[in-house]
Amino acid sequence: MLRMNLREAADTHPLVHLRHRVRVVDVGQDESGVSAASDSGERFRADLLIGADGHRSFVRSHVAPERPNADFAGYVIWLGMVEELKLSYPGPRPSRWEMLHSGESILFGIPAPGADGSTAPGRGRIGWAWYDKHSNPMLHEAGAVANGVVQHSVRPEDVPESILAMLEQEASQWSRPWRDAVLQSIADRNVLGTPIAEYVPLRLIAGRLVLVGNAAHVPTPMTGQGFDSSLLDAEALGRALRGADTTTAPHRLGDYDARLRDAQRLVESGKSFSRSYTAKESPQHGQKRGA
Incomplete structure (x- = not known):
């Protein structure tokens, strides 16, 4: 139901253009903007590129190439x-x-x-x-x-x-x-x-590239805040970019980067549960379930 409502809002917004079944295979940036290339050879240009592409984010590999994968x-x-x-x-x-x-x-x-x-x-x-x-x-x-x-x-x-x-x-x-x-x-x-x-973010932005949601941070469901945190990302990014134009938009991203510490704390809190939950292994259960 939530997805349906969001989709309806996007479909009726004059500044939102949805492209379905387009797989991005390359992204890049320079002083004037960003680009994204699809597997069909299309190339898109924009002022900013927002990676909202989930826990196996492709955009994350360009924002944090030294640690691109969630564990x-x-x-x-x-x-x-x-x-x-x-x-x-x-x-x-x-x-x-x-x-x-x-x-x-x-x-x-x-x-x-x-x-x-x-x-x-x-x-x-x-x-x-x-x-x-x-x-x-x-x-x-x-x-x-x-x-x-x-x-x-x-x-x-x-x-x-x-x-x-x-x-x-x-x-x-x-x-x-x-x-x-x-x-x-x-x-x-x-x-x-x-x-x-699980993924503790190193950074949320790199130049004109931005990460939100599970692309930015992946907490265990035990935190109960993964969806809320993604909404807070969107709200914070929207607030940071309100009134921005082509020239000022990249400089406004520093305001959004304030989300980093909260995101790190959330994921770390979930990791503490994961460590405690997986620490003690039951030999009997391990043998039965691994058989």
Whole structure:
């Protein structure tokens, strides 16, 4: 719903021109501006180039070439979402998210609106996010993590049966309705694995190149502030460039660079969780899940 609203705002803005399925393969800058080249041979010129291209940002490699990649944090989050109508459990529908602990496992239970935005009884959805540090061998075998860098998520159709069986076996540790949602997701073969990446930014700007969102900083979801931080980037950059023109725009970026320290602190706070979560390894779990 949020994406739809943003897309509608962009489509109706007279100064926004969206180009879809254009892959940027090169960027550059000089004293007069920036350029970007696509894989089809097109070249674009502008006053500034903003990299909002996610945790595997191509633009970041030009802003911070000495450390272009986000690091694998050492664990994966298994994710699922099911229609509430598919579940049968006692008690009222959860009204807020819950964080559950059991041994070395952590699970977030997330009540969500239905596809139509409804939260009426029986029309919502129940989501879950299961933190797992024992399935790393599978991530490397699937190519989801390579050389310490997260490459992609593991699609539902690519999640091994052994992982689904492990999740199904261990789902009993969770209270209802979260346990029911996990089991239903497994039955539907609709479980997504997302290896967690982290990136502490060295810098946000380099000349006329700017980074925002996950291109600039990648915190673990445990911080609960990744989306908020990206919005704050956009707000700060917009404020810094308000009223700027071709001549003054590059000089205004110094005001946006004030976001750097906050972004560094946010990612470091998440890294402290990752270090503590992955520090203690259970031999029994490690053998079972890596088999």
